[in-house]
Amino acid sequence: MPHGEGPAGDEAIQRSLDTAWPADLPATDERWLLAAGCALLRADATGVGRDRWPTVFGGRRRAAAPAFKPSGLRIQAAVARQDGSPNRAVVHLVWAAVDHGGTPTDGRVTDLHFTRTRKGEPPWIARPLI
Structure with a gap:
């Protein structure tokens, strides 16, 4: 279990993010982006589901x-907000994890960036990780 307050502190982190960074996207876009951002973070951090994101990982799927x-x-907490224009968004995630050596960490921060597609599915595409 991560150090700090663990899951008991997650709600306070979420409230702080919501207060500091007011919503500026339609609710449907925000929900879609949050789900996609969480899935993309899991794929990057754990390797599970990287094949779902070929434009993000490309040849990295097996290398990293x-x-x-x-x-x-x-x-622990997440928000999706505009990133300079209505056609760009950032999903800001605060997360905790245990590495393969068993070391827990919490309060990690990751920003994932998305661009709105002109039409079709999905409505947003993830930009490659830096």
């Missing part, structure tokens, strides 16, 4: 070893 155990990752 996952740093964290899938069962040890927890999203």
Whole structure:
């Protein structure tokens, strides 16, 4: 279990994010982006589901070893907001994880960036990780 307050502190982190960064996207976009952002973070951190994101990982799918155990990752808080224009968004995630050596960490921060598609599914596409 991560150090700090653990899951008991997650609600306070979420409230702080919501207060500091007011919503500016339609609710349907925000929900879609949050689900996609959480799935993309899990894929990056644990390796599980990387094949769902070929434009993000490309050849990295096999090259980069996952740093964290899938069962040890927890999203502590997340918001999706515009990123300079209505057609760009950032999903800001605060998360906790246990690495393969058993070391827990919490309060990790990741920003994932998305661009709105002109039409069709999905409505947003993830931009490659830096």
